[in-house]
Amino acid sequence: MGTTGTKPVSKSETEDVKDPAYLKIRDLIYEISGIYQPEEKLYLLASRCSRRMAVVNAKTPAEYLSHLTTRANREAELRLLLNEITIGETYMFRSPPQLEALRTVILPQLITSKNAMGFKRLRIWSAGCSTGEEPYTLAMFLLEESATLLSGWTFDILATDLNDNSLSAAKAGIYGEYALRSTSELLRKKYFKPYDEKRLQVSDKLKSIIRFDRVNLSDDSKMIFLKGLDLIFCCNVLIYFDLNSKRKVMQHFHSNLLSGGYFFLGPAESLYQVDDRFRLVHFPGAIGYWKAPPNYSGSEKS
Amino acid sequence: MKTLDQIRPSITTLDAIPAIPAIVQPLASILQLPVEQVNVEQVVQLVSYDSSIAAQCLRMANSPLFGRRKTETVRSAILTLGLKRVQAILLGCCLNRIVPADKWAFNATTFWRHSLGCALISRKLATLIGYAEPEKAYLSGLLHDLGMLVNTLACTDEYRKCFVAARDERVSVESAELKELGFTHCQSGKILAEHWKFSADVVAVIEFHHHVAETPSDPALVALIHLSDLLCRLRDLGYGYYEAMAVDLARDEAWLSLSKYCPQLATLDLARLTLDIDGAMGEIIALVDAVFRPDSSASI
Numbered sequence: 001m002g003t004t005g006t007k008p009v010s011k012s013e014t015e016d017v018k019d020p021a022y023l024k025i026r027d028l029i030y031e032i033s034g035i036y037q038p039e040e041k042l043y044l045l046a047s048r049c050s051r052r053m054a055v056v057n058a059k060t061p062a063e064y065l066s067h068l069t070t071r072a073n074r075e076a077e078l079r080l081l082l083n084e085i086t087i088g089e090t091y092m093f094r095s096p097p098q099l100e101a102l103r104t105v106i107l108p109q110l111i112t113s114k115n116a117m118g119f120k121r122l123r124i125w126s127a128g129c130s131t132g133e134e135p136y137t138l139a140m141f142l143l144e145e146s147a148t149l150l151s152g153w154t155f156d157i158l159a160t161d162l163n164d165n166s167l168s169a170a171k172a173g174i175y176g177e178y179a180l181r182s183t184s185e186l187l188r189k190k191y192f193k194p195y196d197e198k199r200l201q202v203s204d205k206l207k208s209i210i211r212f213d214r215v216n217l218s219d220d221s222k223m224i225f226l227k228g229l230d231l232i233f234c235c236n237v238l239i240y241f242d243l244n245s246k247r248k249v250m251q252h253f254h255s256n257l258l259s260g261g262y263f264f265l266g267p268a269e270s271l272y273q274v275d276d277r278f279r280l281v282h283f284p285g286a287i288g289y290w291k292a293p294p295n296y297s298g299s300e301k302s
Numbered sequence: 303m304k305t306l307d308q309i310r311p312s313i314t315t316l317d318a319i320p321a322i323p324a325i326v327q328p329l330a331s332i333l334q335l336p337v338e339q340v341n342v343e344q345v346v347q348l349v350s351y352d353s354s355i356a357a358q359c360l361r362m363a364n365s366p367l368f369g370r371r372k373t374e375t376v377r378s379a380i381l382t383l384g385l386k387r388v389q390a391i392l393l394g395c396c397l398n399r400i401v402p403a404d405k406w407a408f409n410a411t412t413f414w415r416h417s418l419g420c421a422l423i424s425r426k427l428a429t430l431i432g433y434a435e436p437e438k439a440y441l442s443g444l445l446h447d448l449g450m451l452v453n454t455l456a457c458t459d460e461y462r463k464c465f466v467a468a469r470d471e472r473v474s475v476e477s478a479e480l481k482e483l484g485f486t487h488c489q490s491g492k493i494l495a496e497h498w499k500f501s502a503d504v505v506a507v508i509e510f511h512h513h514v515a516e517t518p519s520d521p522a523l524v525a526l527i528h529l530s531d532l533l534c535r536l537r538d539l540g541y542g543y544y545e546a547m548a549v550d551l552a553r554d555e556a557w558l559s560l561s562k563y564c565p566q567l568a569t570l571d572l573a574r575l576t577l578d579i580d581g582a583m584g585e586i587i588a589l590v591d592a593v594f595r596p597d598s599s600a601s602i
């Protein structure tokens with residue numbers, strides 16, 4: 001997503017970020033999780049690391065790097081750092097460029113190809129839906145488009161997570177200001193009802209197009225039954241998987257998707273060297289992975 | 303509707319504006335040199351040549367982006383900013399002067415962000431893939447859309463309509479130009495670039511950056527600028543509106559053409575490259591805004 005301004009950086013932050021250990025931590029995180037922080041944004045990484053450094057009592061970034069590489073509990077520490085890095089990323093309408101790409105390029109493409117086959121139905125999967133912000137965003141987006149672009153179409157959204165607590169929260173659909181900070185007043189009125197003084201609850205209409213389920217992405221027996229999908233969203237989930245597990249999940253995602261379907265990761269995630277079956281496609285401000293039809297050889301797809 | 307032949311005379315009289323070619327030409331040749339070969343005295347002289355540009359450099363060197371201590375001379379401002387930034391300021395200011403405030407058919411700041419962004423990304427990409435002349439890539443990136451300045455000057459009202467149509471239909475500027483004007487910034491830019499006696503490779507970039515396969519010379523440079531231009535438009539450094547596009551870069555004809563010269567492209571991590579571009583955006587925006595702030599346009 002494009003930045004539209006620069007964050008004021010204090011002197012102590014800039015001095016600190018120059019420590020070469022941060023670059024090593026950045027590269028380690030990228031290699032293991034696929035989450036990438038460009039050099040100009042290392043101050044963000046540094047601030048996330050500093051919280052963990054305080055907890056494990058590491059005095060310098062280099063010492064903290066050793067917690068992530070050589071200490072016995074390095075895997076657990078890495079997971080905790082990844083949690084710090086991705087914390088606060090979950091709110092509704094978090095990635096407008098992704099929705100814009102859906103509206104202007106992907107849905108028109110899907111509509112054309114599915115119309116030709118006589119199908120007017122879209123199937124979407126939010127894999128690792130956490131507390132529900134992503135599937136509800138997609139549901140609102142599709143309902144809004146059903147007046148125009150998707151007129152006469154039906155759609156269903158599958159939202160899955162491994163964590164039962166997250167799933168319960170997602171099903172309840174009760175959200176405070178943080179989750180709703182990018183949701184317009186219009187959409188709040190249309191798709192939510194008051195819950196208490198500070199929170200809103202999603203309407204039954206919105207819930208009705210989402211099916212929540214507990215799915216472990218590593219569970220082959222369940223994964224092979226999910227078929228016929230047009231779009232899969234899997235944000236900040238694969239970062240916790242090792243390379244082999246990632247490859248296995250990607251293999252499933254590829255066969256879960258219909259030809260011509262798209263797969264989306266979180267905005268800072270990359271699939272580099274994880275999977276080469278998908279085509280990496282750039283949209284303005286967003287990157288998607290496309291399951292190209294078998295005869296595909298072109299470049300610009302619109 | 304004016305034809306390209308009708309606007310040709312007005313393009314070739316652009317150099318009647320005082321001081322433009324006098325600075326642009328030596329600058330363009332300096333910009334092609336590797337930093338270590340640039341004569342600092344020559345740059346100090348060029349900056350001092352013009353009091354408003356000198357003031358611009360001083361103001362920028364003293365801005366919070368760079369300044370920790372006060373900079374009072376042109377020489378120390380240049381050392382604070384770095385030669386490359388100074389050159390970008392100089393060239394940008396010169397080109398900016400060609401277009402009077404009421405002749406901009408599109409947002410000038412957005413245009414300079416795109417041009418400077420393309421210059422910086424071209425140089426980065428050049429270094430990344432081992433292209434021999436990254437500074438030439440920088441200059442070509444900065445100048446690739448020269449024709450848009452020509453169009454906005456020569457047919458301001460039609461060009462305004464052109465941008466409105468491009469925004470409404472979410473299409474590229476080039477295709478809106480063809481529809482609204484009948485010619486593109488590539489064709490008009492070539493006329494001015496040749497008239498200003500830019501080197502043949504820069505002229506080729508200006509003319510063929512949207513039609514890489516047709517270039518008669520420097521296919522690698524033209525392909526490089528095409529890709530940087532595309533990456534800018536994909537990462538919020540375009541022309542200020544949403545262009546509906548889906549690009550499989552690795553299958554783009556420019557990418558394939560460049561791969562012949564730079565085999566390392568085949569293994570380049572494209573997703574990481576675009577995230578790096580996002581990271582560099584803060585500096586690009588700060589740089590352009592410092593040079594082309596609306597309140598500064600009156601003085602330059």
